Amino acid sequence: MMDTMFLKAALAVYFVSVLGYVTSIYVRRVMVAKVSTWIFFLAFLCHTISFIFRYLETGHTPVISIYETLSFFAWAMAGVYLAFQPKTKTRVLGAFVSPVTFLLMIAASKGLEGYVSIPEVLKSNLVPLHVILSVTGEALFALASFAGAMYLIQEGLIKNKKVSGFSRMLPSLSDLDRINHFCLMWGFPLLTLGVLVGSLWARTAWGSHWQWDPKQVWTLVAWVFYALLLHQRLAIGWKGHKAAFLSLLAFAILLVSLVAINLFFVTAHSFI
Amino acid sequence: MNIILIGMNHKTAPLEIRERLSLTCGNDANHLAEIMKFPEIQEVLYLATCNRVEVLANAVDTAGAVEKLRAFIFHHGNLSAEEMARCLYLHYDDEAVRHLFRVASSIDSMVMGEPQILGQVKDAYRTAVEHNTTGVILNRVLHHAFRVAKRVRTETGIAHNAVSVSFAAVELAKKIFGSLEGKTILLIGAGEMSELAARHLLNQGVRKILIANRTYARALQMAENFHGTATDFDTLAEKLRDVDIVISSTGAPGYVITPPMIEAAIRRRKNRLLFLIDIAVPRDIDPAVNEIDNVYLYNIDNLQDIVDTNVKSRQREAEKAEAIIDDEVGKYHEWFNTLEVVPTIISLREKMEGIVKSELVKSGSWMQNLNEEEKKNIEILAGSIINKILHDPITGLKEESRENGALPYIAALRRLFGLDDV
Structure with missing residues (x-):
């Protein structure tokens, strides 16, 4: 039960950090954002501890049920943001990341009371590896899309000569483009490996590597978009506007695969 | 006072x-x-x-x-x-x-x-x-x-926020490029404002400055001033490939920089961002270039608008500042009032008595073994020590104040005994 206790603590502290970030935007003080970052870090620690307890108490890597996965997604996103925060120096990104983390945590906390028994088919070391790789990749893509959205907003403001208000809160175009690029560079190989590991497991569980299941298909479509984006960036030298826009589009497709499929479609990829 | x-x-x-x-x-x-x-x-x-x-x-x-x-x-x-x-x-x-x-x-x-x-x-x-x-x-x-x-x-x-056109240009450049370290500027034509903007940009770490002028001799002369490189006016289109910021202020009647020039340059420069500042009247740069991806064009009016907005916002901030100053003048006034002899003596006493009280509370654990009378005696002892210690300073203060020179003593006393720390 320690895991749920820490999860609730993390949820509460995430909420405080959201309030902090929102306040920092409202009062426009870097100090408030700095404090919020530390609070966010504290929440992240609670969250980490909760994972450890859950692992100890259930005996499986807690990334199996959809709720566990949501929680892990939130954790990975927070972790990646925190890890690169000192480098990117864009605290205002926290004002995007923290509310999303918090909402994911609310969704996750609905199903994390008590434990589910794991179907025999999922008891393979490949399954947690598949989830961890894919979800970390997807969390990076989420950050890429936040940076992309901020890029488009900032760019629109600069193009339309509205640079005196909200624009001051946003990082420079180059910084946002760099974050977008970075998250893409790391997210892509992780998701690719995640899918490969998944298909290795699928061979043992379903008898074939690929099933043309809706979830797989949508993920594949999103993967193709990301591959295209990465190619354009690296080979053609895409920067700025187009890259930001495409990273948003690709993430929208990925979201369909992540959320909509599990809710509205019958899929072989849903287990619990 | x-x-x-x-x-x-x-x-x-x-x-x-x-x-x-x-x-x-x-x-x-x-x-x-x-x-x-x-x-x-x-x-x-x-x-x-x-x-x-x-x-x-x-x-x-x-x-x-x-x-x-x-x-x-x-x-x-x-x-x-x-x-x-x-x-x-x-x-x-x-x-x-x-x-x-x-x-x-x-x-x-x-x-x-x-x-x-x-x-x-x-x-x-x-x-x-x-x-x-x-x-x-x-x-x-x-x-x-x-x-x-x-x-x-x-x-x-x-x-x-910048309140001059040239600083507004620098702030915009930072909004686009983040750091200006290692960037290159192209300065087209001459003019006080454009040269000032170029200087500000150089101060922000811009690495290289190219100078183009219709008269090459003038370009050479400016290049010397800025430690830059003079460049031929006819090769402008080529130069656009390599620079990050362009400041233009020529006396040309028509556009010096047109969308086809920029489009060609953007392809060659692999979409790197380009910031164009057009300070000339009539304008040097076709406004249509602002529609091109990753190209940002500001003319003199745009910059002036930013400056006007910033001036207004500074004026609004000045109201907040006046409130702070009101508050601080009040604090100064309060401090000044404490520079009288009597309030100083009172706060000195209060401070001492406060110390005794808190020490007695701290010693409560071992003093519980004492009976009421013994406790009372300890309090009396502490009180009379205070009186003895304070006697000389207080008498001295009173004497000085009769001679109208007490201020330095009061100030020193307040400082040494920390009477103003709240």
Whole structure:
């Protein structure tokens, strides 16, 4: 039960950090954002501890049920943001990341009371590896899309000569483009490996590597978009506007695969 | 309080009069000595910048001191009586303190929020301290003024955002590129404003500057000034591939830079961002280039709009600053009131009694073994130790105050016993 206790603590502290970030935007003080970052870090620690307890108490890597996965997604996103925060120096990104983390945590906390028994088919070391790789990749893509959205907003403001208000809160175009690029560079190989590991497991569980299941298909479509984006960036030298826009589009497709499929479609990829 | 502030600034005195006064006065320490010779004046600070001349004094006899200071300025500024009446302002006590706070916080400056004035006030104070012309009162006022200036700077946006066209261009460049380290500028044509913008950009770490001019000789000459490279006007299109920021201010009647030129350049430069600043009238750069991806074009009106907005926002911030200053003048006033003998004695006693009380509470654990009478005796003992310790300082303070020189003692006492720490 320690895991749920820490999860609730993390949820509460995430909420405080959201309030902090929102306040920092409202009062426009870097100090408030700095404090919020530390609070966010504290929440992240609670969250980490909760994972450890859950692992100890259930005996499986807690990334199996959809709720566990949501929680892990939130954790990975927070972790990646925190890890690169000192480098990117864009605290205002926290004002995007923290509310999303918090909402994911609310969704996750609905199903994390008590434990589910794991179907025999999922008891393979490949399954947690598949989830961890894919979800970390997807969390990076989420950050890429936040940076992309901020890029488009900032760019629109600069193009339309509205640079005196909200624009001051946003990082420079180059910084946002760099974050977008970075998250893409790391997210892509992780998701690719995640899918490969998944298909290795699928061979043992379903008898074939690929099933043309809706979830797989949508993920594949999103993967193709990301591959295209990465190619354009690296080979053609895409920067700025187009890259930001495409990273948003690709993430929208990925979201369909992540959320909509599990809710509205019958899929072989849903287990619990 | 016997604080006087007499002076003139850019709002009250025309340039020629300020000139006359600052030429003869400058920040010359001799004037401090001269003013200190007036028996009516105990402490003095003399501040002269290109926009203001201010004398802050702590006087024994206010009316006499004002007369002497007027005569001093009259003499040095070579002013007519009429000019003097028109240009000089005179503030007393709280209002004098408020004026100093406003000056130090740069609310009274010509360009509100400019950072130099605080340094100038600090320099003036340093000179005064070196010549020993400040004492308890002015030291406190000045230190308080530095604190207020810092508070205004951090708590309001008075110093935020560019209020000149060239700085607005620098801020925009940072908004686009983040750091300007290692960037390259192309300067087309000549002109005061464009050259100023280029200089500001160079100060921000821009690495390289290319200069194009219709007359190559002029380009060469400017290149020397900027430590840049002169370039042929006919190869502009090629140069657009390599630069990050373009500042254009030619006298050309038509567009010097057109969308096809930029489109071709953008392809060759692998979509790197390009910031174009068009300071020329008529314009040098076709406004249609702003529609091209990753290209940002600002003309002189756009920059001026930013400056106007920023000036307005500084004015709004100035209101917040005035509130802070109100508050701080109040605090100064409070401190000044404590400089009386009686309140100081009272707070000294309170402090001592407070210490005894808290020590007794701390010792409660071992004292519980004592009976009531023994406890009472300990309290009496502590009380009489306090009385003995305080007896001499209090008597001394009272004696000094009868001779009207108690201020330094009171201030020292308050400082040493930490009576002002709340």
